[in-house]
Amino acid sequence: MPKLAYLGPQGTFCEAALRRLAPDAERLPAANVGAALHAARTGEADGAVVPLENSVEGAITQTLDELAWGGPLLITGELLLPVEFSLLVRPGTELPQIKRIISHPAAITQCRGYLEREMPDALVMAWPSTAGAAQEVAAPGSPYDAAISPAIAAEYYGLDEFASGIGDRSDTVTRFVRVSPPGPLPEPTGADRTSLVAFLRDDHPGALLEMLSEFSVRGVNLTRIESRPTGDGIGRYFFHFDCEGHVADARVGEAISGLRRLCADLRFLGSYPRADRVATQIRAGTADDDFTEAAGWLERIRNGQA
Numbered sequence: 332m333p334k335l336a337y338l339g340p341q342g343t344f345c346e347a348a349l350r351r352l353a354p355d356a357e358r359l360p361a362a363n364v365g366a367a368l369h370a371a372r373t374g375e376a377d378g379a380v381v382p383l384e385n386s387v388e389g390a391i392t393q394t395l396d397e398l399a400w401g402g403p404l405l406i407t408g409e410l411l412l413p414v415e416f417s418l419l420v421r422p423g424t425e426l427p428q429i430k431r432i433i434s435h436p437a438a439i440t441q442c443r444g445y446l447e448r449e450m451p452d453a454l455v456m457a458w459p460s461t462a463g464a465a466q467e468v469a470a471p472g473s474p475y476d477a478a479i480s481p482a483i484a485a486e487y488y489g490l491d492e493f494a495s496g497i498g499d500r501s502d503t504v505t506r507f508v509r510v511s512p513p514g515p516l517p518e519p520t521g522a523d524r525t526s527l528v529a530f531l532r533d534d535h536p537g538a539l540l541e542m543l544s545e546f547s548v549r550g551v552n553l554t555r556i557e558s559r560p561t562g563d564g565i566g567r568y569f570f571h572f573d574c575e576g577h578v579a580d581a582r583v584g585e586a587i588s589g590l591r592r593l594c595a596d597l598r599f600l601g602s603y604p605r606a607d608r609v610a611t612q613i614r615a616g617t618a619d620d621d622f623t624e625a626a627g628w629l630e631r632i633r634n635g636q637a
């Protein structure tokens with residue numbers, strides 16, 4: 332039974348994601364995303380489940396940066412989890428008493444409308460996780476009055492649900508990934524995704540276009556692109572790419588080789604089955620057989636057998 336670290340404590344969306352991704356796994360709650368990934372790197376856990384992006388707010392940047400800069404880890408699975416937010420309070424709390432609210436930053440930004448409408452004067456502060464915020468509100472003497480959290484955390488920590496469904500949108504989905512220490516890749520399924528982090532060799536006109544061309548000329552569809560600052564001053568960026576397909580697919584492998592030549596550094600973050608199981612559409616001329624046929628043809632020309 333694998334042991335998987337996750338953004339704890341019990342009751343986070345991340346825990347719900349882990350339960351679905353690996354129902355039989357032993358669950359190791361971590362204080363924050365960095366600690367969960369650290370446990371996967373050191374071997375304290377066999378892997379970790381962490382949030383990567385949200386359909387409303389976009390990237391969970393801490394996860395992106397950890398995967399880009401931290402010790403190498405491979406994404407081996409993903410899950411799309413619908414998320415619904417509740418406002419949890421100590422039993423008996425009334426609206427005028429709610430002055431300090433805490434939650435994960437991604438939850439706060441997705442409940443802006445409710446907070447501004449219903450409690451515009453409340454202070455809203457970041458906490459490492461939603462259920463962690465609920466646990467804090469429940470602690471004796473806590474200076475905080477409410478937590479934005481999954482409803483389930485009310486049961487775990489003895490809180491009341493002051494309001495439910497407080498997200499600005501009702502159809503929000505968060506993408507979680509399972510990461511593992513470097514090792515064998517999941518087998519190709521025909522409905523896979525590959526994740527990469529690319530660092531430019533130098534800044535010049537068309538540098539991004541050149542990278543994108545490596546995908547486009549081989550018929551590889553991108554599913555996400557994200558620029559992140561390198562930290563070396565304004566205007567310096569590196570890029571996260573997700574594309575359809577598996578590194579075992581010829582077109583994906585060739586695109587990645589092309590990127591490798593273009594980039595100062597290219598980090599492979601894994602090839603893994605897509606959560607939505609949408610099969611990759613293969614454009615004419617970009618199937619594995621087409622690459623094999625073309626390579627054979629080239630070989631024959633070079634050998635004077637054309």
Ligand SMILES: O=C(O)C(=O)Cc1ccccc1
Nearest residue numbers: 343344345435437438460461
């Ligand atoms: O704090 C949690 O419960 C998480 O899993 C992170 C998160 C926060 C808000 C939306 C989605 C995931």
